[in-house]
Amino acid sequence: MKKSILEVPKNSKVAYQGEPGAFSQQAAGKVFGAGRISIPCHSPEDVFTAVMRKRAEFGVIPIENTLAGSIYQNFDLLARFPLAVVAETSLRIEHNLIVHRGVGFPQIHQVYSHPAALEQCSRFLSRFKSLEQVSFYNTAGSVKHMHDQGLKHAAAIASADAARIYGMKILRRGIEDDPENYTRFLVLARKGRLPQGGEKTSIVFGLENQPGVLFKALSVFALRNIDLVKIESRPIRGKPWEYLFYMDLLSDIRSRECSHALRHLRELAPYLKILGSYPVII
Amino acid sequence: MKKSILEVPKNSKVAYQGEPGAFSQQAAGKVFGAGRISIPCHSPEDVFTAVMRKRAEFGVIPIENTLAGSIYQNFDLLARFPLAVVAETSLRIEHNLIVHRGVGFPQIHQVYSHPAALEQCSRFLSRFKSLEQVSFYNTAGSVKHMHDQGLKHAAAIASADAARIYGMKILRRGIEDDPENYTRFLVLARKGRLPQGGEKTSIVFGLENQPGVLFKALSVFALRNIDLVKIESRPIRGKPWEYLFYMDLLSDIRSRECSHALRHLRELAPYLKILGSYPVII
Numbered sequence: 001m002k003k004s005i006l007e008v009p010k011n012s013k014v015a016y017q018g019e020p021g022a023f024s025q026q027a028a029g030k031v032f033g034a035g036r037i038s039i040p041c042h043s044p045e046d047v048f049t050a051v052m053r054k055r056a057e058f059g060v061i062p063i064e065n066t067l068a069g070s071i072y073q074n075f076d077l078l079a080r081f082p083l084a085v086v087a088e089t090s091l092r093i094e095h096n097l098i099v100h101r102g103v104g105f106p107q108i109h110q111v112y113s114h115p116a117a118l119e120q121c122s123r124f125l126s127r128f129k130s131l132e133q134v135s136f137y138n139t140a141g142s143v144k145h146m147h148d149q150g151l152k153h154a155a156a157i158a159s160a161d162a163a164r165i166y167g168m169k170i171l172r173r174g175i176e177d178d179p180e181n182y183t184r185f186l187v188l189a190r191k192g193r194l195p196q197g198g199e200k201t202s203i204v205f206g207l208e209n210q211p212g213v214l215f216k217a218l219s220v221f222a223l224r225n226i227d228l229v230k231i232e233s234r235p236i237r238g239k240p241w242e243y244l245f246y247m248d249l250l251s252d253i254r255s256r257e258c259s260h261a262l263r264h265l266r267e268l269a270p271y272l273k274i275l276g277s278y279p280v281i282i
Numbered sequence: 283m284k285k286s287i288l289e290v291p292k293n294s295k296v297a298y299q300g301e302p303g304a305f306s307q308q309a310a311g312k313v314f315g316a317g318r319i320s321i322p323c324h325s326p327e328d329v330f331t332a333v334m335r336k337r338a339e340f341g342v343i344p345i346e347n348t349l350a351g352s353i354y355q356n357f358d359l360l361a362r363f364p365l366a367v368v369a370e371t372s373l374r375i376e377h378n379l380i381v382h383r384g385v386g387f388p389q390i391h392q393v394y395s396h397p398a399a400l401e402q403c404s405r406f407l408s409r410f411k412s413l414e415q416v417s418f419y420n421t422a423g424s425v426k427h428m429h430d431q432g433l434k435h436a437a438a439i440a441s442a443d444a445a446r447i448y449g450m451k452i453l454r455r456g457i458e459d460d461p462e463n464y465t466r467f468l469v470l471a472r473k474g475r476l477p478q479g480g481e482k483t484s485i486v487f488g489l490e491n492q493p494g495v496l497f498k499a500l501s502v503f504a505l506r507n508i509d510l511v512k513i514e515s516r517p518i519r520g521k522p523w524e525y526l527f528y529m530d531l532l533s534d535i536r537s538r539e540c541s542h543a544l545r546h547l548r549e550l551a552p553y554l555k556i557l558g559s560y561p562v563i564i
Contacts, residue, residue, distance in 0.1 A: 064523040071366050073401075074352055086533035115397055115417065119355075135397065135417045214513065215497070222497035229523070230498065233513055238458050239346040241511070 006087045006187065006281060008058070010035040014057035015047045018138030021162030023091060025140075027185040028060045031089050031281050043073050043137055048081040051188055059083070059188040063091070063277070066182045068119040070232050075246050078186075078275050079204050079234075085276030086194045088186040094181070095121055097172040098143050098156045098163045105171070107141075110134050112142035115159035120155055123177040143168055187278075195253045198279035200229075204246045206236065206271035213268065214245070220264040221249060224257040244271075253277035288369045288469065288563060290339070290476075292317040297329045297338035300420030303444030307422075309467040310342045313371050313563050325419055326356050330363040333470055341365070341470040347375070348464045350401040352514050357528050360557050361470075361486050361516075367558030368476045369469040376463070377403055379426050379440045379454040380445045387453070394414050394424035395439035403439055405459040425450055469560075480561035482511075483531045483540060488553035491524060495550065502546040503531060506539040525548060526553075535559035 014036045016024035025038055039056050041047045047059040061077075064070045078085070095117055099108065107214040110132045111118070118125065118138045127129060127240065134154075141146035142163035146154050149165040155171065156162075163170050188204075207213045221228055230248040235241075253274065266272055289391035293298045296318045298306035307320055321338050323329045331342040343359075346352045354473050357385040360367070377399055379391065392414045393400070393407065400407065407413060410501050421440035428438050429448040436452065438444075468484075502511055517523075533540040535556065548554055 022479075061335040067519060068519050069354055070515050118417070133417050135400070135415050158538075159541040180520050180522050182522050211507065212504040214510060215500040215522050218500060221495040225493065227493040228496060230525075231513070231515060235346075235351050237349060238462050239462050240462050 006031050006279070007032050008032060012058060013037045013039055013056040014052035015039040015059040016129060016134055017044050017047050017061060018043050019141040019144045019162075021140035021143065021157060021159055022138055023093060023183060024062060025058045025157070026161065026174045026183060027089055027091050030091065031060065031087055031187055032058070032177050035048050036162060038223070040063060044077055048077050048083060048188065051083055053080060054190075057189065057193065058086070060185055061188065062116070063184050063186050064184045064230070065116060065120060066176060066180055067177055068116045070273045072234060075232055075234055078243060078246070079244060079273065082122075082191065083188045083277050084191045084193070084196065085186050085202055086196075087198075087278050087281050088184060088200060089187070089281040090182050090184045092181065093120070093176065093183050094104045094174050095157050095176045096160055096161065096163060096170045097175050098146075098158055100150075100152050101148070101169045103152055103169070104169070107153055111157060112136045112154055114139045114142070114227045115156045117213060120176045124175040125140045135158040196277045197252050198277050199252060200252050201249045201258060201277040202246070202275040202278060204244055204275060205243070205250070205265065205269040206244050207269055210240060217245070217265060217268055220261045220268070224261050225267045226251045226261055229274060286564060287315050288313050288561070290314060294360045295319045295321055295338040295341060297323050297332035297341040299323050299326050299329050299343060301344050301423040301426045301444075302448045303425065303441055304420055304467060305375060305441060305496055306342045306344060306528070308441070308443065308469060309344075309371055309373050312373065313342065313369055313469055326359055328358050330365060330470065333365055333472060334363060336472075339471065339475065340368070341480045342467055343470065344465050345468050346466045346512075347398055347402060348462055349459055349463075351495035353398060354516060357514055357516055360528070361526060361555065364473065364477060366470045366473045366475070366540070366558050367468045367484050368478075369480075369560050370463050370466060370482060372466045372561040373470070374463065375402070375458065375465050376442065376456050377439050377447060377451045377458045378442055379427075379457050380440055380450045381453045382432075383451045385434055385451070386455070389435055392438045393439060394418045394428060394436055396421045396424070398496070399439045402459060402463060403457045406457040418437060422447070434528040450490040450505050460474070478559045479534050479536045480559050481532060482562060483533050483535050483559040484529070484557040485531070485544070486526055486528045486555050486557060487547065487551040488518065488526050489551055496527070498550055499547060502543045502550070506543050508533045508539060508543055531559070
């Protein structure tokens, strides 16, 4: 069931968050190969919107990193937008401290990057307490910004690709806290765009506020030997201390046990949305 | 079991994250009343260290917000440090856009605040796309920074208290995305510093990577009618796609059902740490 590429029409338009050199663009390359048209987007929300409004056939978003954890805002967007997850992939992430040519440590006062990248390099950055950390919407975008604005007192954290694309210097390579640094990405499409089905199924649901109700929700999968590989909870706005639960199941929605389990879950969950059932691109 | 104040010796030293005017300092005031000595700390980690090294008897950290979700870094610190949770409280959070006197919207190019506060105001901020968002270690600290550096092109997001303390102007009041904006705070102490016990018990545990194991872990509580009010998962560094689970139980550790459930959980969980059993300060 594991695939090495997602088969789609040549020259499909793929929206990704960030600027050229972004990790999401690299993930898009892994999923779709060379025959695609990349569409950079400013925010994750813009990726969802680009697919919704048919400016792109597919979107690629990061969803989880092994050091920084889930990218929670993207979970929230999955619940909000009526799109389907059609594939997942993961990348080994190497972060680099990138500066203008001729710039060294003493000149740097600020470091720009995406908050998740700053978090993945927190141990390295904690050695430079005077460095102001500036959140930027994208890792590669922070290199572009530094380049375009001629910022010589700043550094950016991004991929080696991004340094190359903008002609900048890598001051320190591999500054992530741990080499086991992987990010998982999801590929999005409008519903019905690809046949659904694959080794993984992702859902999001809300439960009544009753004792033991999460246990009952998990039981619908355990009773059918369906393996749960990820659970995430997010607050519901306007309902303090109530949550939506996101789950990834190792099960194909076309299987009998998966469809029975989801029908059983509907009995318990006033809100249930199937995000997608999809292959893993390795 | 709900208490209106935590009874501790007068003039107890209480470490909190941030500068005077920080929400954590307000939470400390709610828990300990006026007879305390506040010790500002730069980072959440510094709060843990201050309590560990006996520079303070207690520490106060934010753990969860109803709009932005869990403050994940603080969950990680709870697992790392051998401290006990001895109380919890919550505060209604109102955010304000704060500037120097005489400054209006056209002059502002940057907005400084803690990432969680920026996230809680994301809808407001999305109306000003040209505003650069700068992550700062603390909300009140961002006001102090703007004040000390005389930054007239910047705004900060923080409490009305912080604006008052540093003599700054509130340009826009109540800019959080939703009025149901509450933050939950935990009070930390060295183990044995206060008798443990109270309406809530918090634990963190790791499980073997086996199908259905999270279901079994939840069953130890469901079988004993113990209500689970919060579950959170965080990645384990160095073990890609494995997680630690954090849970809050509505149960007193001194009760028979709670001690039986935790003994049962130990059979399943190679790693289990009891973070504390404590009263809720209302």
